Amino acid sequence: MPQQAAPPGPTTGLFVNPAAARRAGFEAVCGDQFARLDLADSAEAALATPDLPGVGLLVIDLDRFDPELDHAGLARLVAARAGAPTFVLCPFANARWLPALMACGPVEYAIAPLDGEALRAALAARLAAGPTPLAAPSPRERALDGLQALRARVRAALGEGEELAALAERLCQALCGWPGVAHAALFYLQPGGDLQLQAQHGERNLNLAKVLGRADRLLQSPLRHAFPGLLAAAANTIVLLDDLDKSGEPRLADALRGHGIKLVLALPIPSGGPGTARGSLCLLLREARLFSRDELDALAEIADLAAVALRIADMNREGEAMLVRVTHLSTLDALTGIANRRQGERLLEGEIKRARRYKVPMALIAFDIDRFKDVNDRYGHPVGDLVLRAVADAARKLVRASDVLVRSGGEEFQVIAPHTSAIDGLKMAEKLRSAIEVTAMPGVDRVTVSLGVAQLGEHESADSLTVRVNAALARAKRAGRNCVELAMG
Structure with missing residues (x-):
């Protein structure tokens, strides 16, 4: 018209x-x-x-x-x-x-x-509105006390320093205390990963994971250009959707409107680096409205506070992961990747206590590579290292999930075998001997191993058990190598 x-x-x-x-x-x-x-x-x-x-x-x-x-x-x-x-x-x-x-x-x-x-x-x-529409105090300007209360709630929510999920949940709860906010969500960019819905709070029947069709890999979502929470994190900008139809996605608009949502505001959470965001805070409101500079500044400050808290949570999580990794690495033999001697001694003590407590048998198998010094002397230590890895790999394929394979010395290995009698230990040792004998060894024709087997005595210590099994191993060496001997009681 x-x-x-x-x-x-x-x-x-x-x-x-x-x-x-x-x-x-x-x-x-x-x-x-x-x-x-x-x-x-x-x-x-x-x-x-x-x-x-x-x-x-x-x-x-x-x-x-x-x-x-x-x-x-x-x-x-x-x-x-x-x-x-x-x-x-x-x-x-x-x-x-x-x-x-x-x-x-x-x-x-x-x-x-x-x-x-x-x-x-x-x-x-x-x-x-006339030439001086901002001269008189507006309802928003009169709500500065509410903004101060919001800041206080957010600081309290972020001040407890818990792990990421709990921190994000408390932040969303605090944001829902601002008048008009029906639902709040935090989208978070995983380190080295993609954007995910980390936390949300508010309307009981409103689940943004259902609205968006997924809760993770959200940078791949077909709604990343339309939903403010995704767009703010992807483009590192404030996104203000005051009319849901402006998103250009009718289904998205209808889904939000069905929960009484009329306006969505999202703010990027700064990452500290140029051009990127750590995620976004997303507020879903029941009424369309205008925002004052004070309100936008307060929300930007809250996003900055969230960035600091998330960074601390990330550092704590990375520190814990590093500690776990260092602890894990300290228990492994660097060359073969199996338990090192110190870890083997600790685990042997634990299995002995468990065997006594539940009155079940336990066996210890010790084996070493026959004439390994000749391998190093003839072919060099790099080939010797390859042989050690190959022997460990062959043994690892045969031991059970409950067994522990240990490198106890240079060319010496142990298998801690819970719930295993002397006879079963002999059978396991023979399988190890046969498997290693036919395993192709890089740089050499073949290698063999000699093995000793000992069952834990009723009142025996770890040291005593180790002495007995090593004595059986020594007898196997004297018997011509490439054989198994059972320790004497």
Whole structure:
């Protein structure tokens, strides 16, 4: 339908956008709402406008402007207004413009995209507000006490220093205490991984994992360009969706609207590095509304606090993982990857106590590589190392899950075998001998092993058991090698 003619507006206007088509479109849709409307293609051109502070309303359409390249110029433009109002049309997917420009002067905004009718309505409401709409305290400004309370709740939630999941859950609970917030979520970029829904709290029947179709690998989600929580983390920007249909995803809009959600605001959690975000905080509100500079600044501060707390939680988690890894490595033989002598002694003591407690048998098998010194002397130590690995690998394939394979010395090994009698130990030792004898050894023709087997005595210590099994191993060596001997009681 053709637009109805409107009488010229009572004020002058200046519209700024770098695209000629958008300038022409704004003039066609809204030109009749001004007594006179000037157009500018850049902040520099607008700054050259005569009597800029006297222009009734400055309208900046942020579409096509780059936050990195154009911020300084637009900031000077807002500041040059000397307190006169500026009206900003801000894309929902790049709302980080708002707090930056609000810091330079009185700024009100509408979230784009807007069709012609919605744009005229937003502009008419702004023009009807008069020349000093921000002079009187607004309901938002009167809610500063609420912001202070929100900050206090968040600091308390983040101050306990627990592990990541608990910290994220407490933060979402604190954010839900802000009036109007129906649901809060924290999206977190896993170290070396992808974005995941770390925590959420609020409306009982609202599960964002169901709305988004997944809870992890969210940077691969088809909704990453539309849902503010994903977009804020991926693009490292504030995202403000004040009309769910602006997302361009009808199913997403309907799903959120079905839970009474009318507005979604997401803020990136800074990572400390350029161009990246650690994740995002996502607030789902029951009513569409405008946000003041104080509110956006407070939320940005909360995102910064979350970044610090998450970084500490990550450091704690990494420290614990490193400790586990160091502890694990300290129990392994570096060459073969099996338990080292110290770990073997500790585990042997434990298995002896368990065998006595439950009155079950336990056997210890000791074996070493026959004439291993000749291998090193003839082929060199690098080949000797390969032989040690091959013997350990062959033995590892034969031992049971409950058994422990230990490198107890240079070419010496043990198998701690719980629930194993002397006869069963002999059978296991013979299988080891046969398997190693036919195993292809890198760099040599073949190797053999000699083995001793001992069953734990009723009152025997680990030292005594080890002495007996080593004596049996020595007898196997004297018997011609490549054989098994049972320890004497």
